[in-house]
Amino acid sequence: MNKKMVAGLCLWSLSGVALPVLAADTDPNQCLECHEPIEDWAGMTIDEIVVGAKGPENKRHKANQALTDEELRLMVARLLPLDDES
Numbered sequence: 001m002n003k004k005m006v007a008g009l010c011l012w013s014l015s016g017v018a019l020p021v022l023a024a025d026t027d028p029n030q031c032l033e034c035h036e037p038i039e040d041w042a043g044m045t046i047d048e049i050v051v052g053a054k055g056p057e058n059k060r061h062k063a064n065q066a067l068t069d070e071e072l073r074l075m076v077a078r079l080l081p082l083d084d085e086s
Helices: 004-022 028-035 046-053 059-066 068-079
Strands: none
Touching: 028 068, 046 068, 059 068
């Protein structure tokens, strides 16, 4: 494969994740209004955090219902880089 083809494939695959997040206007800093990630999410995997973030019983998380799990995972990953537990 030539370099242009490899670069094009990389950009294409990254846009599949990046563009939906940008389109949803997600701001991971909105989580910081209530959460201290290192304390609140200690010992949790990204999947556990996402389930909690989409919990309908929390009225402050109502806006999260419109986000996909992948969008929430990306938001959490920006706030709390986790090891290989994701």
